[in-house]
Amino acid sequence: MLCEKCGKNEATIRYSEIVNGKKTEMALCADCAKEMGISADPFDGFGDIFGTGSLLSNFFGNALSSPTRRSSAAERRCPVCGASMYEIQKLGKVGCAECYTTFRNELLPTIRRIHGDVKFKGASPASPVNDEAAKKARELDSLRDELSAAIKNEDFEHAAQLRDKIRELEK
Amino acid sequence: MSWYANSEKSCDTSVVLSSRVRLARNVSGIPMGERMSDEQARDICDRAGAVFTGFDRIDFDRLDRATAQSYAEEHLVSAEFASSTRPHTLYKNEDGDVYVMVCEEDHFRIQSITPGYSVRVAYERAAGAANAVGEAFPIAFDPELGYLTHCPTNLGTAMRASVMMFLPAMTRRGGMPQLSRQLAKLGMTVRGMYGEGSEATGCLYQISNQITLGISEDETISKLCEIVDFIIAQEQKLRGELASRAQYETADACARAYGTLTHARIMSCREFMDLWVDARLGVAMKDNLDTGIPDNVTLSLLDTALIESQPSVLTLLSGGGEMSPRERDIRRAAILRERLSEKR
Numbered sequence: 001m002l003c004e005k006c007g008k009n010e011a012t013i014r015y016s017e018i019v020n021g022k023k024t025e026m027a028l029c030a031d032c033a034k035e036m037g038i039s040a041d042p043f044d045g046f047g048d049i050f051g052t053g054s055l056l057s058n059f060f061g062n063a064l065s066s067p068t069r070r071s072s073a074a075e076r077r078c079p080v081c082g083a084s085m086y087e088i089q090k091l092g093k094v095g096c097a098e099c100y101t102t103f104r105n106e107l108l109p110t111i112r113r114i115h116g117d118v119k120f121k122g123a124s125p126a127s128p129v130n131d132e133a134a135k136k137a138r139e140l141d142s143l144r145d146e147l148s149a150a151i152k153n154e155d156f157e158h159a160a161q162l163r164d165k166i167r168e169l170e171k
Numbered sequence: 172m173s174w175y176a177n178s179e180k181s182c183d184t185s186v187v188l189s190s191r192v193r194l195a196r197n198v199s200g201i202p203m204g205e206r207m208s209d210e211q212a213r214d215i216c217d218r219a220g221a222v223f224t225g226f227d228r229i230d231f232d233r234l235d236r237a238t239a240q241s242y243a244e245e246h247l248v249s250a251e252f253a254s255s256t257r258p259h260t261l262y263k264n265e266d267g268d269v270y271v272m273v274c275e276e277d278h279f280r281i282q283s284i285t286p287g288y289s290v291r292v293a294y295e296r297a298a299g300a301a302n303a304v305g306e307a308f309p310i311a312f313d314p315e316l317g318y319l320t321h322c323p324t325n326l327g328t329a330m331r332a333s334v335m336m337f338l339p340a341m342t343r344r345g346g347m348p349q350l351s352r353q354l355a356k357l358g359m360t361v362r363g364m365y366g367e368g369s370e371a372t373g374c375l376y377q378i379s380n381q382i383t384l385g386i387s388e389d390e391t392i393s394k395l396c397e398i399v400d401f402i403i404a405q406e407q408k409l410r411g412e413l414a415s416r417a418q419y420e421t422a423d424a425c426a427r428a429y430g431t432l433t434h435a436r437i438m439s440c441r442e443f444m445d446l447w448v449d450a451r452l453g454v455a456m457k458d459n460l461d462t463g464i465p466d467n468v469t470l471s472l473l474d475t476a477l478i479e480s481q482p483s484v485l486t487l488l489s490g491g492g493e494m495s496p497r498e499r500d501i502r503r504a505a506i507l508r509e510r511l512s513e514k515r
Contacts, residue, residue, distance in 0.1 A: 001496050010482060010496075030240070030243075030250055030253075030254050031254065033250075080200060080202065081202035081203075081206045082206070083206060091204075091205075092322065093203075093204060093276070093321045093322045093323075094203070094319075094321060094322075094323070095202055095203065095204075095206040096197075096200075096201065096202040096203055096206065096311075097197055097199055097200075097203075097311030097319035098199075098200070100313060100316060100319050101313075107323065110323060111316065111323050111326060111384065114323055114324055114384075115326065115327065115382055115383065115384035115385055116382070116385065117384060117385025117386075118315060118316065118384060118385070119315065119384075119385055120313070120314065120315055120316060120317035120327055120384060120385070121327075121328075121385055121386060121387040121390070122317060122327065122328040122330075122386075122387040122388050123298070123328070123387075123388060124312060124314075124317075125305050125310050125312050136291055137291070137295040140291070140292070140295075167182070167288075169291065170288070170289040170290075170291055170292050
């Protein structure tokens with residue numbers, strides 16, 4: 001089936017929309033879907049919840065709302081990528097990592113609205129391994145070795161116990 | 172070996188098909204997304220080769236459309252990555268469980284996909300690859316905001332952990348909208364693998380974390396697993412009810428679906444998806460239902476058929492030449508007959 005919008009490409013996405021209880025369906029190609037801000041890729045959990053950035057633009061909406069902020073922030077540009085706060089707001093995404101320093105005060109309210117908390121927790125480049133997770137990973141490795149040995153020795157009862165333990169840890 | 176092949180040999184995939192963890196990393200001092208020049212993108216793609224020695228390198232901007240699209244249909248790369256025309260490269264390891272998208276929206280998106288319910292294993296693999304990137308590149312990181320990402324929604328751990336779940340009983344009982352609402356309150360999200368929301372076909376859903384800042388990797392995974400455990404229990408309970416209250420009706424639907432899948436001569440993708448759900452449910456419940464589906468038809472065989480029935484993968488399987496939708500529907504039916512028939 002061809003895309004019902006451009007009529008050129010193969011439709012790979014079925015899009016349905018319910019407006020005031022009236023349902024309309026459309027078969028779309030990936031390009032047109034992207035253009036319309038529709039993502040059919042469930043594994044792209046990173047950016048696509050905010051699609052084309054439109055929803056995120058709403059989040060950013062307040063960042064430049066006060067006149068004083070507007071005059072100083074709107075003209076400032078990131079020294080690394082050259083992005084302005086206006087451009088970041090429009091796209092819903094920064095231009096480079098340095099933007100988070102350049103426009104920190106403007107971006108923080110947005111980040112709080114998204115995550116609720118702005119105190120980082122987790123593994124870092126300085127200590128890249130998450131201790132808890134690494135401990136579990138090491139435990140898994142030794143259990144797997146033990147399991148191989150148990151199977152080799154035909155100790156199936158012990159092997160079954162180990163398998164259950166591994167399953168529990170693997171979650 | 173992809174996540175869907177031979178999976179049931181190592182784990183139970185009757186409710187959870189696969190687990191995946193994705194970590195985003197960016198290089199300090201280099202623009203992201205649209206602001207990055209083609210030269211900068213190509214440079215990162217090339218330099219990543221030194222990090223991922225022993226991995227296959229696939230330059231997506233040099234792939235034909237069907238091949239690129241087939242990776243998205245296998246859920247190995249995002250649709251955006253498959254369709255972008257700028258320099259961008261996929262590195263995949265030999266075991267087929269680590270995939271690194273270079274120059275997607277972030278410079279590195281490192282993902283590990285493992286069969287069944289194995290989120291921690293996926294994290295372990297993805298973190299290993301992310302650490303290797305961190306040793307080779309200066310990574311953009313802020314003590315307060317964590318890993319710095321193109322989109323602020325990913326700040327913090329920059330980790331998305333998810334499981335792909337098969338929920339036919341819950342879907343048919345109308346439980347998905349309620350589940351979706353409850354998950355949102357817990358900072359988690361559910362989305363259909365094919366189609367959107369309650370309109371999802373295939374009864375396949377991805378459950379993943381939404382929040383990445385202020386919560387560690389370990390806490391995120393624990394929270395996700397708590398929720399997934401609950402959903403598995405609900406789905407199993409509802410399947411149990413189907414087996415006890417509507418034993419013949421359920422077995423009949425599963426058996427008919429299998430019969431059509433193995434006898435049809437022309438089959439659209441949409442029809443296939445509906446039949447696939449019943450056939451998979453029949454195999455998943457074979458201890459409780461007499462469906463007559465032969466033993467060689469396993470969950471992993473059906474999951475492979477699901478991927479092979481998607482338009483671009485199907486086109487490639489047929490030699491890669493141009494195919495009309497009708498030609499594909501005929502070819503799909505032929506492949507299904509061949510793959511899913513009883514083997515003695």
